[in-house]
Amino acid sequence: xxxxxxxxxxxxxxxxxxxxxxxxxxxxxxxxxxxxxxxxxxxxxxxxxxxxxxxxxxxxxxxxxxxxxxxxxxxxxxxxxxxxxxxxxxxxxxxxxxxxxxxxxxxxxxxxxxxxxxxxxxxxxxxxxxxxxxxxxxxxxxxxxxxxxxxxxxxxxxxxxxxxxxxxxxxxxxxxxxxxxxxxxxxxxxxxxxxxxxxxxxxxxxxxxxxxxxxxxxxxxxxxx
Amino acid sequence: xxxxxxxxxxxxxxxxxxxxxxxxxxxxxxxxxxxxxxxxxxxxxxxxxxxxxxxxxxxxxxxxxxxxxxxxxxxxxxxxxxxxxxxxxxxxxxxxxxxxxxxxxxxxxxxxxxxxxxxxxxxxxxxxxxxxxxxxxxxxxxxxxxxxxxxxxxxxxxxxxxxxxxxxxxxxxxxxxxxxxxxxxxxxxxxxxxxxxxxxxxxxxxxxxxxxxxxxxxxxxxxxxxxxxxxxxxxxxxxxxxxxxxxxxxxxxxxxxxxxxxxxxxxxxxxxxxxxxxxxxxxxxxxxxxxxxxxxxxxxxxxxxxxxxxxxxxxxxxxxxxxxxxxxxxxxxxxxxxxxxxxxxxxxxxxxxxxxxxxxxxxxxxxxxxxxxxxxxxxxxxxxxxxxxxxxxxxxxxxxxxxxxxxxxxxxxxxxxxxxxxxxxxxx
Numbered sequence: 213x214x215x216x217x218x219x220x221x222x223x224x225x226x227x228x229x230x231x232x233x234x235x236x237x238x239x240x241x242x243x244x245x246x247x248x249x250x251x252x253x254x255x256x257x258x259x260x261x262x263x264x265x266x267x268x269x270x271x272x273x274x275x276x277x278x279x280x281x282x283x284x285x286x287x288x289x290x291x292x293x294x295x296x297x298x299x300x301x302x303x304x305x306x307x308x309x310x311x312x313x314x315x316x317x318x319x320x321x322x323x324x325x326x327x328x329x330x331x332x333x334x335x336x337x338x339x340x341x342x343x344x345x346x347x348x349x350x351x352x353x354x355x356x357x358x359x360x361x362x363x364x365x366x367x368x369x370x371x372x373x374x375x376x377x378x379x380x381x382x383x384x385x386x387x388x389x390x391x392x393x394x395x396x397x398x399x400x401x402x403x404x405x406x407x408x409x410x411x412x413x414x415x416x417x418x419x420x421x422x423x424x425x426x427x428x429x430x431x432x433x434x435x436x437x
Numbered sequence: 438x439x440x441x442x443x444x445x446x447x448x449x450x451x452x453x454x455x456x457x458x459x460x461x462x463x464x465x466x467x468x469x470x471x472x473x474x475x476x477x478x479x480x481x482x483x484x485x486x487x488x489x490x491x492x493x494x495x496x497x498x499x500x501x502x503x504x505x506x507x508x509x510x511x512x513x514x515x516x517x518x519x520x521x522x523x524x525x526x527x528x529x530x531x532x533x534x535x536x537x538x539x540x541x542x543x544x545x546x547x548x549x550x551x552x553x554x555x556x557x558x559x560x561x562x563x564x565x566x567x568x569x570x571x572x573x574x575x576x577x578x579x580x581x582x583x584x585x586x587x588x589x590x591x592x593x594x595x596x597x598x599x600x601x602x603x604x605x606x607x608x609x610x611x612x613x614x615x616x617x618x619x620x621x622x623x624x625x626x627x628x629x630x631x632x633x634x635x636x637x638x639x640x641x642x643x644x645x646x647x648x649x650x651x652x653x654x655x656x657x658x659x660x661x662x663x664x665x666x667x668x669x670x671x672x673x674x675x676x677x678x679x680x681x682x683x684x685x686x687x688x689x690x691x692x693x694x695x696x697x698x699x700x701x702x703x704x705x706x707x708x709x710x711x712x713x714x715x716x717x718x719x720x721x722x723x724x725x726x727x728x729x730x731x732x733x734x735x736x737x738x739x740x741x742x743x744x745x746x747x748x749x750x751x752x753x754x755x756x757x758x759x760x761x762x763x764x765x766x767x768x769x770x771x772x773x774x775x776x777x778x779x780x781x782x783x784x785x786x787x788x789x790x791x792x793x794x795x796x797x798x799x800x801x802x803x804x805x806x807x808x809x810x811x812x813x814x815x816x817x818x819x820x821x822x823x824x825x826x827x828x829x830x831x832x833x834x835x836x837x838x839x840x841x842x843x844x845x846x847x848x849x850x851x852x853x854x855x856x857x858x859x860x861x862x863x864x865x
Contacts, residue, residue, distance in 0.1 A: 266779060266860045277443035287783050288450035294781020295446050301864070305776045309476035321465055322781040366780075373443055 213277060213373065213405050214240040214263065220271035221258050221428075232258045233428045235272065240374075240407060245400040247419035248409045255428040256409050257378070263407060264297055264376045265289040276373065294322045298367030300377040304359045306351040306366075312338065313347040316366045323370060330369075337365040341395055357388025364395055368404075375399070377408040381415055393418050463789055470793035477766075481798055484762050487755015488802030488843050489809065492836050494748035496810025498741055499832045504818070504825030505737040512733065513726040515656055517595065519696055521559070522724040523547075523686040523703065541682040542720040545670070547710055548686045551703055558699050559688040562586050562593035564670055566684055572626060572666060574637040579625045582665040583639065585673025586687075593687045601633040601648030604669050608647075612671045617648035619663040639666065640677050696725055737825075752839060755802070756847035759795060763851035774855050775863025788856040795848025796841060803840035807832065 221233040232255045240246055250256055261267035262274065265281065274281045281292060299305075306315050316334040320326055327333070338347050341361040343354075351359055360380060367375055377396070381389035397418055400406055408419065416422050424432040474481045516522075526540030548563030555561075564586030572581055584590070591603050598617060608615050616637060623632045623646075632646045653662040674680055688703075690696045700723055707721055708714075774787055782790075814826045 261861050264779065266864070276447070277440035279444050279447035281447065284447070284450055287785075288447075290778070290781050290783040290786075291450040292446060293779060296443060299779045301776075305772060305779075305864070307773060307776070310472065318777070319780045321469055321777075322462075322783070322786055324459065324462065326461070326465070370781075 213242040213244075214407075215275040215278075216263075216272065217275075218272035219259075219262060219269045219274060221255070221262065221267070222270045231428060233262075233269070236428075236430060238423060238430060238433060240405060242373075242405055243400075243403050244421060245396070245406045245419045246408070247416035247422045248407060248425065249411070249413075249416055249422055250425035250431070254425040256425055259425065260376055260378055260407070260409055263374075264299060265293050290322070294319060295370055296373040298370070298372035298375045300360070300363050300367050300375065300380045302379040302382040304351075304356070304363045304383075306359055306362055308351055311348050311350060312343060312354070312362050315351060315362055316369050318366060319370045334365065334369050337368055338362070341365050355388065356384050357391050360384060360388070360392050361395065364392070364399075368399065374405045374407060377406065379409055379411065382411070389415070462786075463793075466786060466789045467793040467797070470790050471797055473790075474794055474797055480762060480766065481801070484759045484795075484798045485755075485802030485805065487751060487758045488799045488840055489755075489806040491748050491750075491752030491755050491843070492803045492806025492840055493810040494744055494751055495835055495839060496807050496832050497813050498744035498748060499835055500810070500814030500826045500828060501737060501744070502741050503829035503831060504814075504827040505733060507827045508825040509730045509733050512729050516724075516726050516729060517689060518726055519690045519692075520593070520726065521688040521690065521696060521700060521703070523688070523707070524722050524724065525682065525684050526720065526722070540720060541680075542711065543683050543686065544681070545674070545683055547707055548683065550706060550710060551686065551688070554706060555699065555702055557691070558694040558702075559690045560589050560593045562589040562687045563683045564590060564685055564687065565673055565678065565680070567673075567678060570640060570666070572622065572637055572639050573641075574626045574635060577626050579622065581619075581622045581625075583673065583677070584665050584667045585670045585678070586667060587670050590667060590687070593689045595689075596653065597651060598648035599651045600631075601646070603648050604667060609669045609671050612675055613669060614642065614644045614672060614676065615647045615668065616644040617650055617667040618646055619650050619665040619667075620652045621661055621663040622666055623649055637666075639668065642677055644668065696727070700725060752843050756843045759798060759843070760847040760851060763791070763795060763848065764854070767851055767855055770855070771858060771863045774858050775860050775865075778858075778860035779864060784856040787858075788852045791852035791855045792845065792848045795852070796844035799840040799844030799848075800837075802843075803836050806840070807836050810836075 216236050216238055219233060219236040220231070223230045223232060236259060248256055248259065258267065262269050265284075269282065272282075276292070276296065281289070284292065307318065310318075313331075313334055316338060317330060320330045335344070335347065338344055341364060343358060343361055343365070346354060346358065351362065354362065360383075364380075367377075380396070381392050384392060393415065396406060396408070406419075408415075410416050421433070421435045423430060523543065525543035545563055548561060552561045564584060567583040567585070569580050570583035572579055586604075587609055588604050588606050591597050597603065601617070603617060604615065607613070616639065618626075618632055618637075626632070626637065627635060632649060635646050637644050637646055650663070650665075650667065656662050668677070670683070674683075688699065690699050704719075704723060708719065711720055713719055777787065777790075810832075811828065814828055814832075817824045818826045
């Protein structure tokens, strides 16, 4: 599904080159649940941004289902983000002024053609994360765990090829975290490809594969089961 | 989802087709933008005030100039669009009838000279208006306007008899004591009786009524046009008023000739006859519909210019305020922009969203401004009937044009800034 070969990222600040990622090589198969670990400042976020097409690598190639994405322009990257990538953020990033349902529908603002069953899909997803009764609430009326569930429904609504989650439980208590991880387990069982950044080993334990970054390079890549 | 689906998405994303903004998508984004505005009503209101004030002033100014145009059209229609009036006496215009001391310089011979030289270009009717003339019949007396003019008066003023006969050339030649009455005089003096054939005294000179004019009603100036009596010019000069000068020469230019060139020709002719060499002042003046239109327009011009300038300033100030509020609120919306980029918004989508907000705000400002601006346009003519104000399609066209312009012009910089945000930094 995802093939990274020799992905590098170097920031240029004030004429000084700061390398953040060095020749990252790995592939993620369809349906895999991968945890991305490593100490702060090792380039996890940068790698996630590249995987999520929010940032471009300064070297190497990124293929999705065999298609090279590094040659796409900004419009092309946006279209692929919209259709093929679902984001779950640590801080939920819900739009406070619109309802839970409208938040889940947000990706469809940018989808061509607009799917005729958009609302049904969004409702079904909210049901599946246990928020069927709260669809018309504003996000502020929900708990953190519930807000993150809305965000997961939003990430899934356009049936993306990969889910990118950046410390999705980092802002939640243990009960809410448990609920969120259960949902991730479930969507993994349903065959989704998931890449999740986390600091916590017990969160990483939900993944079948843990890739550890150190100083901008892959330090270890372990598969379980 | 298969690899083939993804391949299809990537190839379609590569094609330029994906770059176009479809109207459906723009509408969707505009609707979303409307929602964003609705959630911040107070701020949206602040953003639209400037535009509203500007459009209000614009509406009032356009209303004034439309009213002036209407008034000009009315006066032109009343005066006759192809008509020329030559009045005795120089100097400034004191109203279409001229003043009592207007002068004695215009002679019947002037009119005859014009008739001889340019009679093929225009109908020429020389005459005298005399206000407050006493008329009396069968013990009933009243005052009316006396018009002494030749048979051409009817054609020159497009004013014909509805009953009886008009003044004819025999009457003119023989200084006949015959009169044609306006309907008001007829009713005042004879009541419901048929006036034709009856005797009437004008300044104690006995006349026979031979015709009744059609009714023209009240003029745009509030003057009863039917309150008049028409007698032959020769009779008026020699038997009633005892004067050897006339007060006006009315002309109606025939269809194949230009009013302006007839005016030039008769100006030259009268100057020549009166031995006037410019820069010496003319002892006559010539009034045309164009001349009146210019007078009316010049009275309104200052108001229009000042009002228009104020409207423009208000729109500019409103636009700058709009832009600054948008720029200020941009900083709190950075995470929202980052999120939308992550969800697949292109730079152009963000641009359209923000531009929609500023244009929508301006359009709401326009609606408020037009409503406020129409108040004086509709009320002032009721309170002061002499103030010309009218609603015209231009009001709405200009309002829409200027408000959209303000929204686009002052919204584009904040929108571009929003669109150019780096999504990674915006999400941080």
